[in-house]
Amino acid sequence: MKPANDVESRRQRDQFREELKTFVLDLLTCPFCGAIPEIMPWHGGGPRKTAVSCENEYCPGHPSTVAETPEEAVERWNTRAP
Numbered sequence: 001m002k003p004a005n006d007v008e009s010r011r012q013r014d015q016f017r018e019e020l021k022t023f024v025l026d027l028l029t030c031p032f033c034g035a036i037p038e039i040m041p042w043h044g045g046g047p048r049k050t051a052v053s054c055e056n057e058y059c060p061g062h063p064s065t066v067a068e069t070p071e072e073a074v075e076r077w078n079t080r081a082p
């Protein structure tokens, strides 16, 4: 473990989160419950991805989508069938 790298990766992660906030405005509301979905970094191993998902605990569908880039994640969220 190298502390300097940890700090750097955390900084990049925070920066990425801030970048993602600008994409929220482009997202359609959840087709199941009408809530505004969350957009967040997805760390499912491998290269960094972006996830969009409905975080409303009462949502009947809990849809989510993951893509390589924020643009693609927004596109997929907005165009996929409910």
Ligand SMILES: [Zn+2]
Pocket (backbone or CB within 6 Å): 030, 031, 032, 033, 034, 035, 054, 055, 056, 059, 060, 061, 062, 063
């Ligand atoms: Zn929902």
